[in-house]
Amino acid sequence: MARRAQPLTAAPGIGAAGFLAALILGTLATVAWRAEAGVGLTVADWAALRFTVVQAGLSALLSVGLAVFVARALARLRFAGRRALIALLGVPFILPVIVAVLGLLQVFGRGGWISDLLGLWGLPPVRIYGLHGVVLAHVFLNLPLATRLILQGWQEVPAERFRLAAQLRFGPWAMFRLIEAPMLRQVVPGALAVVFAICLSSFAVALTLGGGPRATTIELAIYQSFRFEFNLGRAALLSGMQIALTATAAMVALRLARGTGFDGGMDRPLQRWDGRSATARAIDAAWIGLAAAFLILPLAAIATSGLAHLPGLPQLVWRAAAVSLAVAGVSMVLSLMIALPMAGAVALGRHGLIEVAGMLGLAASPLVIGTGLFILLRPFADPAAMALPVTALVNAVMALPFALRILVPRAREVVERHGRLALSLGMGRWAFLRLVFLPAMRAQISFAAGLAMALSMGDLGVIALFAGAETATLPLEIYRLMGAYRMDAAAGGALLLLVLSVGCFWVLDRGGRWHAEA
Amino acid sequence: MLKLENCVIDNGGFRLAADFTVERGRIIAVLGPSGEGKTTLLEAIAGFQPVIRGTISWRGPEITALDPGARPVAMLFQDGNLFPHLTAARNVALGLRPNLRLTPAEWQTVEAALTRVGLAGMGGRKPAALSGGQRARVALARLMVQRRDILALDEPFAALGPALKAEMLALVAELARESGATVLMVSHAPEDARSVADEVIFVSDGRAQPPVKTADLFANPPAALRAYLGQG
Numbered sequence: 001m002a003r004r005a006q007p008l009t010a011a012p013g014i015g016a017a018g019f020l021a022a023l024i025l026g027t028l029a030t031v032a033w034r035a036e037a038g039v040g041l042t043v044a045d046w047a048a049l050r051f052t053v054v055q056a057g058l059s060a061l062l063s064v065g066l067a068v069f070v071a072r073a074l075a076r077l078r079f080a081g082r083r084a085l086i087a088l089l090g091v092p093f094i095l096p097v098i099v100a101v102l103g104l105l106q107v108f109g110r111g112g113w114i115s116d117l118l119g120l121w122g123l124p125p126v127r128i129y130g131l132h133g134v135v136l137a138h139v140f141l142n143l144p145l146a147t148r149l150i151l152q153g154w155q156e157v158p159a160e161r162f163r164l165a166a167q168l169r170f171g172p173w174a175m176f177r178l179i180e181a182p183m184l185r186q187v188v189p190g191a192l193a194v195v196f197a198i199c200l201s202s203f204a205v206a207l208t209l210g211g212g213p214r215a216t217t218i219e220l221a222i223y224q225s226f227r228f229e230f231n232l233g234r235a236a237l238l239s240g241m242q243i244a245l246t247a248t249a250a251m252v253a254l255r256l257a258r259g260t261g262f263d264g265g266m267d268r269p270l271q272r273w274d275g276r277s278a279t280a281r282a283i284d285a286a287w288i289g290l291a292a293a294f295l296i297l298p299l300a301a302i303a304t305s306g307l308a309h310l311p312g313l314p315q316l317v318w319r320a321a322a323v324s325l326a327v328a329g330v331s332m333v334l335s336l337m338i339a340l341p342m343a344g345a346v347a348l349g350r351h352g353l354i355e356v357a358g359m360l361g362l363a364a365s366p367l368v369i370g371t372g373l374f375i376l377l378r379p380f381a382d383p384a385a386m387a388l389p390v391t392a393l394v395n396a397v398m399a400l401p402f403a404l405r406i407l408v409p410r411a412r413e414v415v416e417r418h419g420r421l422a423l424s425l426g427m428g429r430w431a432f433l434r435l436v437f438l439p440a441m442r443a444q445i446s447f448a449a450g451l452a453m454a455l456s457m458g459d460l461g462v463i464a465l466f467a468g469a470e471t472a473t474l475p476l477e478i479y480r481l482m483g484a485y486r487m488d489a490a491a492g493g494a495l496l497l498l499v500l501s502v503g504c505f506w507v508l509d510r511g512g513r514w515h516a517e518a
Numbered sequence: 519m520l521k522l523e524n525c526v527i528d529n530g531g532f533r534l535a536a537d538f539t540v541e542r543g544r545i546i547a548v549l550g551p552s553g554e555g556k557t558t559l560l561e562a563i564a565g566f567q568p569v570i571r572g573t574i575s576w577r578g579p580e581i582t583a584l585d586p587g588a589r590p591v592a593m594l595f596q597d598g599n600l601f602p603h604l605t606a607a608r609n610v611a612l613g614l615r616p617n618l619r620l621t622p623a624e625w626q627t628v629e630a631a632l633t634r635v636g637l638a639g640m641g642g643r644k645p646a647a648l649s650g651g652q653r654a655r656v657a658l659a660r661l662m663v664q665r666r667d668i669l670a671l672d673e674p675f676a677a678l679g680p681a682l683k684a685e686m687l688a689l690v691a692e693l694a695r696e697s698g699a700t701v702l703m704v705s706h707a708p709e710d711a712r713s714v715a716d717e718v719i720f721v722s723d724g725r726a727q728p729p730v731k732t733a734d735l736f737a738n739p740p741a742a743l744r745a746y747l748g749q750g
Contacts, residue, residue, distance in 0.1 A: 417598050418601060420566055420593075423586040424566075424587065425664075435604070440601075
């Protein structure tokens with residue numbers, strides 16, 4: 001069999017995948033090695049496992065259950081601002097969790113808008129801490145993603161089918177049975193699995209809204225046993241549990257999930273003839289109104305309360321913002337340095353090893369990697385001094401699955417479309433990379449870069465594990481302000497973080513699409 | 519001359535046998551029904567399909583195992599012959615220096631080639647700002663500066679209208695006569711072969727027949743060609 005000539009080389013991609021696998025498996029092995037034998041699972045550990053699964057299950061059911069109705073309404077109702085609302089559905093994905101939590105507290109919290117409203121009738125304020133707070137935050141963060149996934153299902157129903165349905169005068173029931181239900185059967189399991197998998201490794205939400213023996217996720221338990229008890233054995237055991245759980249869920253999600261929710265074209269209006277009765281329109285409008293209010297109110301709360309406190313922000317917050325920008329920038333570069341060669345190698349047909357490494361990225365837990373790196377680095381350096389580099393690295397790994405999903409399809413296309421021409425011109429690998437591959441991938445690279453930077457910017461995870469008192473990223477600083485009941489400064493910081501995250505994403509993504517050719 | 523000796527080309531399970539010689543400087547049309555291996559034959563000569571048996575040689579030395587870029591072949595594909603993000607001039611320049619590091623004299627060669635194909639002054643445009651015919655001309659300008667001995671054309675003008683296509687084929691023939699290049703062009707249309715080709719290679723039933731003089735072939739078509747042409 002003759003060797004197939006290739007315009008690129010897969011070696012750097014295989015190297016990157018190897019590095020990734022070594023990082024994830026190496027830290028896991030380190031943690032496992034430190035785990036003392038004979039330590040069994042305590043009652044608290046079982047409670048953490050149960051709580052993790054229960055909250056993730058509830059969050060998935062509620063997010064997807066509501067999304068079914070919101071997506072249907074968005075799919076068939078035409079209204080001014082529909083395009084903007086669908087674009088807004090993409091925001092929670094890059095929204096820093098701590099900002100979402102602060103916004104939710106201002107709306108649903110003890111001293112929040114809803115409680116004030118209830119107080120007018122002499123009703124007691126709502127309580128947001130505990131299971132329902134965690135689920136509320138997860139629904140807030142994942143309802144938009146679930147809606148986008150199901151909306152994509154609606155968009156994939158061929159237009160001819162709606163025409164046929166109109167001609168045969170399908171009523172709402174026939175419409176559901178013959179068109180909607182089959183579509184949902186394909187889309188819903190994947191959406192459930194994706195949201196469930198995301199909520200399993202929830203840390204920041206549980207840290208801020210959960211806690212206590214009855215509302216602790218495994219990730220939070222790892223953090224506590226590491227940070228407060230310095231019980232590495234227990235942290236290791238919990239890490240093993242977490243990895244088994246997320247790996248299983250990630251595998252199921254990958255098997256079931258079809259779209260990514262990032263794809264364009266969702267705001268394309270589709271001609272429909274059903275759902276045009278006044279009642280149907282009113283119900284659709286109500287769903288859209290409720291969903292929009294649920295998404296927009298917390299963000300508006302942050303914007304209004306934050307704006308007032310932005311000028312008087314403590315110096316600490318500004319310094320933390322600068323630190324966050326630097327960490328996010330480094331993390332973005334690292335993420336691309338791993339993802340781009342891997343995408344190139346997959347495009348050349350090296351699936352096996354690369355996809356396994358990508359899977360590991362999806363199943364990896366930031367706190368497990370953090371714990372492992374802590375153990376490995378402690379003999380050589382002060383872990384607190386390593387807090388920022390480690391955070392950048394772990395954030396890069398966490399952004400990787402998304403970066404790969406964005407980069408791989410385009411990389412395949414570029415190699416398929418231009419590879420032969422480059423070869424017939426005798427273009428070397430460097431020339432192909434410089435003149436064809438990178439320029440043609442520019443839009444995707446900057447999209448992935450924006451996503452990686454925004455995700456890192458808003459991450460409150462491994463930094464909490466490592467940071468000494470004097471270093472902090474912006475999310476951690478906000479968390480500390482919340483802990484010190486300085487809610488005004490926290491709100492101002494949250495607005496700053498929101499602007500920085502969304503701003504970084506917007507600038508990078510827009511910059512990349514500037515004058516990009518197909 | 520281009521020599522294929524007892525070649526068997528494997529295209530993912532489909533096999534094509536070829537055993538023939540093409541004289542230097544000839545313009546050859548490769549004719550035959552769809553899906554019978556015309557593209558496979560050209561791709562094997564250009565180095566994109568593995569030859570599992572036999573050898574390909576050009577003027578003596580064997581080229582069977584060479585990388586596509588190292589062969590004396592320049593190929594135009596059915597589509598995607600230009601990089602959409604590079605200007606016309608840079609697309610042509612790739613034919614001279616695939617790393618785009620050209621001397622001023624070489625840039626002048628590029629400009630001259632563009633002028634020769636009727637695109638003077640349009641070097642700064644990107645493919646999206648050119649018409650289909652102009653894009654084909656850019657690709658031909660690149661073929662010119664590549665100065666390869668063999669030009670393999672896999673219906674690069676299929677998307678153009680009949681008049682434009684005939685014009686492009688005439689231009690190819692003209693350029694080839696100037697440079698003395700050998701041309702192998704895939705075609706579906708017998709009139710293309712009649713208008714520009716000296717000889718025809720007929721591909722059918724997993725076999726590429728040796729080239730036959732165009733006039734002779736159409737004067738006395740074999741059964742398979744008659745069936746293809748619809749002459750019963």
